[in-house]
Amino acid sequence: MADMKQELKSVDDQQNYSTSDPKNMQELTQHVQSLLQGMQDKFQTMSDQIITRIDEMGNRIDDLEKNIADLMTQAGVEGPDK
Template identity: 65%
Template sequence: MAETDPKSVQDLTAMVQTLLQQMQDKFQTICRIDDLEKNIADLMTQAGVEELEGENKTPASNKG
């Protein structure tokens, strides 16, 4: 068991590279989700402000 099998080392290297790639992909996904959450919060804030402004401009007797 003291021998180092090159195939095992190659397999281990490939496995570690795959894990690192998966971790990087997940990290990038988390960053994108964070950015989306910020953008959604900004849009909600803008929509809320515009909605309030629109209500003030619209006459109350709009039905007819």
């Protein structure tokens, strides 16, 4: 009789688990997707910031090269041939 009760309890546990499992799995999936989307958004923001800073540095380097060339011209020094 105890074995029969144990088997029924096991079947009930399996049924409860299986009926709640899709809901929990769906919630977990949504949570994971939300976390991944948040990480992707942050990564994209950081990537955009890095690219912007690299572009700004490139512009500053171009300006420095032009200023150095102008100064060398004013000083009468020939710049390196390019």
